[in-house]
């Protein structure tokens with residue numbers, strides 16, 4: 439794969455977790471149009487298997503909170519297809535209610551799937567993508583990771599954590615040819631908003647289509663900046679979020695202090 443055409447290129451192999459959901463299906467359709475081999479990983483059900491078959495994709499059973507299962511799946515993909523070029527870590531849930539009770543069991547469940555599922559996915563996919571000569575990891579975060587979501591604190595924590603993880607991992611992954619980025623959609627028309635869709639409709643509040651989000655996911659594979667977080671909003675399109683940065687420490691003489699080289703990972707020296 440030495441073509442200068444931006445990825446995704448025909449013959450590439452991609453994994454999508456939460457792959458039979460709204461974003462996963464829209465993305466799989468676009469990747470299949472580009473002749474990418476797509477493995478849709480999701481919880482086991484007849485419906486999910488059928489969705490994958492209908493899209494011409496392989497189905498893999500995966501609960502993203504199972505660390506060993508993430509690794510076993512990547513090993514299977516490499517064994518079956520010889521490579522893994524891109525991992526879309528997209529599985530996610532939100533809280534079932536939005537009352538003022540902080541349900542800790544539900545909070546932990548959301549963080550387990552939406553944050554630790556991403557961490558395990560990156561750890562599993564990283565060596566395989568490196569062996570393929572580099573590629574992309576695209577994490578489906580959310581606008582709720584960039585601004586507080588008072589109705590679902592666990593979701594906001596998980597998505598904010600996923601964005602911080604993406605930004606922190608970016609230099610070491612870039613050093614081995616892999617670009618990691620996050621996409622941060624506003625509300626979009628998939629099953630995850632079933633509970634609240636009527637409110638949006640009644641209020642005339644615009645929501646994204648899954649296709650708009652999938653376009654951003656395709657873009658992120660070939661064109662993302664390492665560590666970038668892309669906001670996607672109706673009427674705005676896809677724009678990189680501008681992080682403001684934090685004040686640096688100052689030395690006794692008032693100069694900006696630089697973290698000692700020995701404390702930085704090798705990829706940042």
Ligand SMILES: NC(=O)c1ccc[n+]([C@@H]2O[C@H](COP(=O)([O-])OP(=O)(O)OC[C@H]3O[C@@H](n4cnc5c(N)ncnc54)[C@H](O)[C@@H]3O)[C@@H](O)[C@H]2O)c1
Pocket residue numbers: 455456457458459460461462479480481500501502503528529530531532551552578579580581622623624625626627628629630631
């Ligand atoms: N739709 C929105 O408004 C919106 C906005 C911002 C971010 N997101 C994020 O987009 C991602 C995709 O969601 P969607 O909108 O397509 O909703 P969706 O509910 O259609 O899809 C989510 C998929 O994740 C799967 N999943 C849930 N738990 C899993 C687990 N433990 N292991 C493996 N798979 C699991 C589900 O089975 C489902 O197929 C999620 O991470 C979600 O948080 C959605």
